[in-house]
Amino acid sequence: MLGVIFFYVFAAAVVVGAFAMVFTKNLVHAALFMAGTFLMIAFLYILMGADYVGAVQILVYVGAISILFVFGIMLTKRDRIEDSNRFNRYGPAATVVAILLFASIVITTLGAAIRNAPAPTGDSTIQTIANIFLSDYVLAFEFAGILLLSALVGAIVIGQGQLKRTTKLRPAAGGGVQGGGGALGGGAGVGLGQSTKGGDK
Amino acid sequence: MVGFLTTIFNWAQGILGLPATSLADALPWWDILWAFIYFVGAVILLIINVIMLIWIERRAAGFFQERVGPNRVGPLGLLQTVNDTIKLLGKEWIMPAAADKLIYLIAPLLIVTISVTMYGLLPYGPGITPVTLNVGILFFLAISSVNTLSVLMAGWGSNNKYSLLGGMRTVAQIISYEIPMALSIIGIVMITGSLDLGTIASSQAHVWNVFIQPVAFVIFVISALAELTKSPFDMTEAEQEFVAGYHTEYSGIRFTLFFMGEYANLFSMSALGVVLFFGGANGPFLPPWVWFIGKTYVFILFMLWIRWTFLRIRVDKMMKFNWKVLIPISLANLLLTGVGIKIWQAATGAIKW
Numbered sequence: 001m002l003g004v005i006f007f008y009v010f011a012a013a014v015v016v017g018a019f020a021m022v023f024t025k026n027l028v029h030a031a032l033f034m035a036g037t038f039l040m041i042a043f044l045y046i047l048m049g050a051d052y053v054g055a056v057q058i059l060v061y062v063g064a065i066s067i068l069f070v071f072g073i074m075l076t077k078r079d080r081i082e083d084s085n086r087f088n089r090y091g092p093a094a095t096v097v098a099i100l101l102f103a104s105i106v107i108t109t110l111g112a113a114i115r116n117a118p119a120p121t122g123d124s125t126i127q128t129i130a131n132i133f134l135s136d137y138v139l140a141f142e143f144a145g146i147l148l149l150s151a152l153v154g155a156i157v158i159g160q161g162q163l164k165r166t167t168k169l170r171p172a173a174g175g176g177v178q179g180g181g182g183a184l185g186g187g188a189g190v191g192l193g194q195s196t197k198g199g200d201k
Numbered sequence: 202m203v204g205f206l207t208t209i210f211n212w213a214q215g216i217l218g219l220p221a222t223s224l225a226d227a228l229p230w231w232d233i234l235w236a237f238i239y240f241v242g243a244v245i246l247l248i249i250n251v252i253m254l255i256w257i258e259r260r261a262a263g264f265f266q267e268r269v270g271p272n273r274v275g276p277l278g279l280l281q282t283v284n285d286t287i288k289l290l291g292k293e294w295i296m297p298a299a300a301d302k303l304i305y306l307i308a309p310l311l312i313v314t315i316s317v318t319m320y321g322l323l324p325y326g327p328g329i330t331p332v333t334l335n336v337g338i339l340f341f342l343a344i345s346s347v348n349t350l351s352v353l354m355a356g357w358g359s360n361n362k363y364s365l366l367g368g369m370r371t372v373a374q375i376i377s378y379e380i381p382m383a384l385s386i387i388g389i390v391m392i393t394g395s396l397d398l399g400t401i402a403s404s405q406a407h408v409w410n411v412f413i414q415p416v417a418f419v420i421f422v423i424s425a426l427a428e429l430t431k432s433p434f435d436m437t438e439a440e441q442e443f444v445a446g447y448h449t450e451y452s453g454i455r456f457t458l459f460f461m462g463e464y465a466n467l468f469s470m471s472a473l474g475v476v477l478f479f480g481g482a483n484g485p486f487l488p489p490w491v492w493f494i495g496k497t498y499v500f501i502l503f504m505l506w507i508r509w510t511f512l513r514i515r516v517d518k519m520m521k522f523n524w525k526v527l528i529p530i531s532l533a534n535l536l537l538t539g540v541g542i543k544i545w546q547a548a549t550g551a552i553k554w
Contacts, residue, residue: 051336
């Protein structure tokens with residue numbers, strides 16, 4: 001009873017947040033709406049008993065990706081933050097892609113394989129997930145690890161190359177901070193130590 | 202707590218001569234009522250804690266710096282914080298004209314919301330854990346990582362160069378130091394075999410984890426200080442560099458909310474340390490929650506001791522220290538822990554070669 005009420009509240013928040021993210025003109029607002037949507041989706045997962053997925057959703061998407069995204073926006077050089085959501089321009093193409101994606105999701109979720117899948121048994125979802133990860137899907141699990149490691153090494157190599165080339169600071173743009181990201185210096189990427197603090201170098 | 206109320210309820214039923222029913226059947230909105238009670242409890246605990254912590258911090262700072270500290274209002278200056286809070290609430294609200302209004306207004310609310318959520322996850326003792334999740338520790342870390350978002354929102358919403366720089370610095374710092382913190386916690390999770398905070402606390406009935414995982418404890422304390430943006434990692438409010446960091450443009454009650462969030466997080470992070478390394482609510486003679494709160498306050502005093510002893514380190518050195526020292530050490534600690542667990546299991550006959 002209570003769960004149903006909460007489900008509709010969160011589901012409505014997800015839909016509203018997603019639409020607001022797409023239609024807002026301001027890129028920072030769009031990123032924040034996206035973070036809110038991710039948070040609400042995490043609550044939906046927890047409501048459905050998938051608490052591990054919910055916690056990871058918050059940890060990975062809300063905690064890290066939104067922040068990386070906001071960093072990216074702030075470090076891009078734009079004159080005005082209004083109309084900075086450049087994806088607003090690709091209306092027709094985006095509509096087609098969105099409809100196709102939505103149709104494929106609906107077809108997949110209404111398919112028999114997912115609907116007839118047994119609900120997880122027992123209290124702990126973690127043990128079930130761990131058993132599956134380290135037995136049936138151990139190869140995919142290890143491949144994902146190697147992929148992430150190579151991405152990490154690649155990011156370090158690219159970051160170091162940039163560090164040698166760009167030592168000079170860009171002149172700061174006048175006025176408020178939202179006027180231009182130039183005031184923040186030329187650092188790129190959040191992950192790796194010095195490159196984050198481009199302005200201090 | 203629930204058991205206590207049930208006893209009272211059954212006793213009242215006996216007196217009134219009603220047919221015996223369970224409490225949950227008698228009250229249809231039982232779950233909501235409990236959620237509400239726990240929520241109010243968490244908020245009250247948060248407010249009392251913040252008031253106490255600010256007083257303790259100022260007195261401790263006075264002690265460490267060989268001065269007196271606030272001692273005029275009330276006995277030992279205990280009412281000084283109440284006084285200051287009333288003063289702050291009465292101050293004018295000033296909002297920069299060019300602020301991104303909605304973001305500027307939501308940021309302080311978000312920070313307090315996150316703190317209350319974190320208070321709801323802590324095991325104050327057997328039977329008084331507001332929310333028991335079997336992924337408790339993961340959810341705790343996840344919620345605390347949302348803190349970065351509110352700091353960034355405050356920095357961006359103020360539309361002030363120094364605020365934004367402070368906010369960005371905080372985010373870089375918190376995201377970086379989350380990694381060694383999580384790695385130091387994984388070792389304990391491997392030993393306990395559970396992510397539930399209550400189980401982790403009760404598994405230390407005989408030996409505290411701080412004796413099994415001393416390296417992880419040191420890493421945890423360092424990264425907790427960095428997560429809380431406390432000195433020697435208080436780069437976010439380095440007055441010489443940018444006025445007060447992300448909350449430069451906040452005044453009155455909104456500034457109070459940021460202040461509250463900061464001290465509330467000091468308590469919840471110390472409580473997490475107590476749960477992970479000092480046996481949570483375990484202890485003889487006294488009720489469990491007294492042990493929990495007492496241990497947490499000792500841990501807080503330890504953090505304050507560090508805070509008022511060390512100097513602020515430079516921002517690039519802080520980053521270098523994290524990526525080149527803390528993370529390699531915590532990874533090595535994780536490897537050692539894994540090998541150690543296997544050797545222990547072989548020695549006690551839990552696994553066969």
